[in-house]
Amino acid sequence: MLGIKEIEAIIPHRHPFLLIDCVEELEPGVRAVGYKCVTFHEDFFRGHFPQEPVMPGVLIIEALAQVGAVSILSVEENKGKVAYFGGINSAKFRRKVVPGDRLRLECEIIKQKGPVGIGRATATVDGKVAVTAELTFMIG
Template sequence: MNKLGVKEIEQILPHRHPFLLVDYIEDYEPGKFAVGYKCVTFREDFFKGHFPQEPVMPGVLMVEALAQTGAVAILSLEENKGKIAYFGGIKNCRFRGKVVPGDKLRLETTIIKCKGPVGVGHAVASVDGKVVVDAELTFMIG
């Protein structure tokens, strides 16, 4: 297994707090897949407004966390080191559950297609084995 802590992730991704949404990578294979985690705490800035009476992690941030996880896989390829992965599109995205403070969000993105600077990843986020988001994410390497 290839593990990465936040310092190693920061060497691959340009994101920084508060927008780095992956706490650690449990395993990855460059150009193939990455499995990471976001430990969701009550102290997340977005909970102040979403929603104060019932804190729920915004769906768009769950998708962003999945994209960052996939970016670890694609940007760890030697030819992509130092580059940025941009969103190109989101298809078939489904939100299937809430993510709340105390949840450990498992993020898994598998690269299913890559041609030149454009690729597609299949992304699934889950909490305690229950899928909360699944989507197909298109990215462009810049």
């Protein structure tokens, strides 16, 4: 299991934009599974939405990308580099993510050619799919 310090050693994100709390499974360059414990105290809930707090879908996509980046940047030749977004395809938002949810974030690297690759990403809460997407990344 990777905690915050180990994650910060792999990806450049920091609070308040580090959106994963731990990585439970890691196969460098293949896949990673991490978690985000969503609390009422997240900054974005003040405005999204005050009467009905919902985690913005774009931040769930970002959390999925961060988990994918942990996997791809754990490969020896990618250590110290940054993974950038190249595209987001087929994103589907299937349920709300709200305070108290434990968001499971999984990203499997399904294709890579040189510095460009694609990850299949799924976010779930209690086994129910919240978001699916195909994420394109570029290693810089």
